[in-house]
Amino acid sequence: MTTTSFTAAIAATGLRKSFGDKLVLDGIDVHVPAGTIFSLLGPNGAGKTTTVQILSTLVTADAGEIRIAGHDLARDPDAVRAAIGVTGQFSAVDNLLTGEENLLLMADLHHLERREGRRRSRELLERFDLVEAAGQAPATYSGGMRRKLDLAMTLVGDPRVIFLDEPTTGLDPRTRRTMWEIIRELVAGGVTIFLTTQYLEEADELADRIALLDNGRLVAEGTPAELKRMVPGGHVSLRFTDPGRLAAAALAFPGSTRDDDTFTLQVASDGGVRSLRALLDHLDRAGIEADELTVHTPDLDDVFLSLTGRPAEQQKELAR
Structure with missing residues (x-):
């Protein structure tokens, strides 16, 4: 820019x-x-x-x-x-x-x-x-x-x-x-x-x-x-192949969102380096290893939906 x-x-x-x-x-x-x-x-x-x-x-x-x-x-x-x-x-x-x-x-x-x-x-x-x-x-x-x-x-x-x-x-x-x-x-x-x-x-x-x-x-x-940064919704998704580790992670992160069908746990996060380091340190101290980690931060679609009440994709369809 x-x-x-x-x-x-x-x-x-x-x-x-x-x-x-x-x-x-x-x-x-x-x-x-x-x-x-x-x-x-x-x-x-x-x-x-x-x-x-x-x-x-x-x-x-x-x-x-x-x-x-x-x-x-x-x-x-x-x-x-x-x-x-x-x-x-x-x-x-x-x-x-x-x-x-x-x-x-x-x-x-x-x-x-x-x-x-x-x-x-x-x-x-x-x-x-x-x-x-x-x-x-x-x-x-x-x-x-x-x-x-x-x-x-x-x-x-x-x-x-x-x-x-x-x-x-x-x-x-x-x-x-x-x-x-x-x-x-x-x-x-x-x-x-x-x-x-x-x-x-x-x-x-x-x-x-x-x-x-x-x-x-x-x-x-x-x-x-x-x-x-104005809208909520940022999170880290932790995926496990072992349901036991998923259960342990859910206990380690109170307030997280657990999905037993996909063995994933969503933990609220702003996606910054500091918060990611703190999350990984917390997993290490608990002796839990995640098989996969992905970060989701809000995008402009989330901003559009949050502030106008309408998804941006809907506006594209209406514009056609």
Whole structure:
């Protein structure tokens, strides 16, 4: 993960938004240091996309103050638009143009001189390994190639803040990891990423900080490790081949959970080195040897379930 800076690329306070009688955002605060990856998670309908639309100037908030890349969004929205890029889950690629023509069109929209636009387009085609496909229509591209072209189009204007709204939805695991490497490279170059995703492992892998949005409110925020420590459920599973040793271990660890069908014992633990050493020392003093030991620590799925009351996997199914 990246090293967090103290300069805010995104600073929003008191964001509120309603559509008719439905309150979508109920006064949330968002602070994203420059040069980091911030991930916003939440169940479907929690307000993630609305948050991105407000911060990227596509929708006006009912209340709140917003500064993006140092610019006040209400007073100078054009400066904000010049500093940001947006890549949504639905590609903005024009299928009637070639890959290169899509990039040149974006260069024209950013008012780049023709020579600079061509230079920038060639540079991005090389960076995203799309040179051979530059003269082809995107309709012939794979899903991963279209995503790369879409992101390349976002980068034509050299944005300092990029909003990625579910950028890897529908991609196979290998292509998704390729996109992760591209995102890391962007951040290493000083770009700030605001990421929404339905893949919790993606947020866990990429994000410096994660916020969980539910019913229009931020219910938790922190590093992935901090969020995981918020929920119970960490344990060590000890497996035995001898039922006698299982019984002895159960007596040695009061409050543990015993499973006589699988000869396993679950002992509450945070999974840290110190607690594991203490557990093993306790087994040694009791003269008990376990045949197998596995450690389970809460993951973001556990956090999602604990704080929203719904499993993240259910949200993936609903999103399809």
